[in-house]
Amino acid sequence: MCLLTSDGVRIEAAHTPRRARNEAASGACADAPAIVLAHGFTGALDRPALRRAAAAFSQHADVITFSFRGHGGSGGRSTVGDREVEDLAAAVRWARALGHRRVATVGFSMGGSVVLRHAALHGPGAHDERTGAHPDTAVSVSAPARWYYRGTASMRRVHWAITRPGGRLVARFGLGTRIHPEDWDPVPLSPTEAVPLIAPTPLLLVHGDRDPYFPLDHPRMLSAAADPATAELWIEPGFGHAENAAGPELLGRIGEWIAARIPA
Template sequence: MSSVSEGRFRSSSVPLITPGHPRTPLRTTLRTTLRTDDGVRIEAVYEPGTAAAGAAAETSFDGTAIVVAHGFTGSAGRPAVRRAAEVLGRRAAVVTFSFRGHGGSGGRSTVGDREVLDLAAAVRWARALGHRRVVTVGFSMGGSVVLRHGALCKGRAGVSAERGGRIEAHEGVHADARADAVVAVSAPARWYYRGTAPMRRLHWVVTRPVGRLVGRYGLRTRIDHNDWDPVPLSPVGAAGLIAPAPLLIVHGDRDPYFPLDHPRMLAEAAGDGAELWLEHGMGHAENAADESLLTRIGDWVAAR
């Protein structure tokens, strides 16, 4: 897939829909279309969140927003994503969106490369709506995207750019796209992994013309036919660059796509900057994340 230069995240085109004080989070559900730095239109939904039963009302309105990044072939409207938004919404406001090539968004999926720009646009929107603190929660492909986004967009240090395998910081870049904490669920550690049957099938869908037709009409996912050039920073390469932002890595011991060496590699790369949860009996990504796990993730977000 074609790779975008990540030396800069410019401001996204966000409709002026925030009357009143910009530091006061909204209390109403909103739907909008965001425009990424490379001009792709992304559908997005904002939900202000509801206080969990028995919890103080301010828990959901403390200025925190959670941006949910779905997995490959998902979208903002899929039931598993809606369930995640509902449970996480008991602890904070929630932004869901559809990656390029998915749902009602434009463009074509680059399977984790340019998607970092989609996430940056969603994070900026959350901040534009008044949220002082934004946490990204990504599943599978979305997990790899939140890891790269966390490494490439680092507040005052700006956004890092990939140049010949090195990471170079650029000053003067917008800090409003940064994540204050990162949660990666069922994320791969390395690219081009084909060690399981589901991943071999996924590679067939992504790399073969017939597979991309199956993706478009069978999985409702439009996939870019270009190879990555250059190959983007790997998730394991990104994991060690996220600190000082807190990082939570969550993975199921029955994940049919990525075995346990993937989360362990990510945690080892992140060192003391990461917390690792290995979930007994859990499968893959948002479809396998039950209410109990999502509640614990929401509690982790609220406590950081």
Template sequence: MAGKHKRIRGLHCPDPLRSRIAHMSSVREGRFHTVDVSRISPRPAGATLLTSDGVRIEALYEPCTSGPTGTAVVVAHGFTGSVDRPAVRRAARAFSRYAGVVTFSFRGHGRSGGRSTVGDREVLDLAAAVEWARSLGHTRVVTVGFSMGGSVVLRHAALYGARMHEGRTEARTDAVVSVSAPARWYYRGTAPMRRLHWVVTRPAGRIVGRYGFRTRIHHQDWDPVPLSPVESVPLIAPTPLLIVHGDRDPYFPLDHPRMLAAAADESTTELWLEPGMGHAENAADEALLRRLGDWLTGR
């Protein structure tokens, strides 16, 4: 986000490491409003999740189609997406062959409350979804994010990971996949990103976002600027990390995934550069989704 707007309090990360997330702790009781989901239930179940800063988030759980499993995949969509977008539903169907799947709409998107902060406080939305997956009985929860969601899963894995919590938080992820994510904030090097910045930072652009893309965008700027994706990846290890990027991505060129991979722990990180792939969930075909499912479940 950019522009001379009144500033919004962000999720900053002052030293020491443990103090970076002290203000993000949340109450685990009474935050999930849903019918109990039995492992034998073959049908999706909807829920309203309450984030630690009080935003209501719509979410959907789909059991694994191949039988009970201890693993759940939490899918984080891109900017202007939502739980009911076709590309999100296609990804959910693909992953449900391997594990239970949680999809949700970030704040300001779909039927969720609040307004989008374009990757900052969305970390709290993802944390609530991961906690919900664990509350349903899954002992291993992994995250997959696309574009804005890709930056969110990186920041979430850093802020809630074993390095800061010693593996005790219910909001932690056990593996993370980031697809088509930016490495750094305020990037305007491509025409699509220049248009996106106009939508986010200009009053007229936010009207277009609200009525044209069904996305309600916060008018305030970040204060402080949140930990960037490239600053986050060194904090993710020992959690396994997969970075995926298309060589025809019109938003972020290949220096973004390469920068992320270079900053990460090479012993726990993989980089897939996909020939002919465009951007985010819309460009993720069935073959790639199957490969992601295999990687996430260790097949």
């Protein structure tokens, strides 16, 4: 499926039916919930880690996967979390066009920051829900709390890939990711600035204590900024970073958390 964002970028997307009804129908069920997955930087809808996550979440709901701009078969170039909010909004609108009245968003790393900003910019009170782009609940896994973080070796490598011509060439030809060469102007709302705007939408923050990209001050900053009445923080022992490190047990618990908030 090809989606078109509000700023004219073509985005590849796919629909995975909920496993419990696969034998009965292949299309979307009008009253079934949907989970929209937002991958991390250099990911795509056909990468094994995202496909594994989609299979796990399909135990609980229909699943929409897509590739962010500049990734996989999507058009455009990556803005590393800025304009990607429009990509996620297009995927959520598609889920609702398929008949899903309740939609959860789940993002990993860069996708986790996009989920936070999307929920703030398209949530109740911040956006007209008639557009269909709003989430009913949001989950952010392994997300940064602030921009321009270079405090780990992993993030210094990411910044080299984003900011240097040679790094962008490596990202394009080695990782299949096309990065926009221009700096942000203006700098987008940071994840920590976005989090207070998400309530009353339920929010789950998930982070590993062995994350090589973002240490634990990031999820703690996000949690401190969130509404305690509607947000939860899980610090996962032994968990690394994003979809590549997320195992069946963690994905299953996240799926159960979502199912309790947007039941079938």
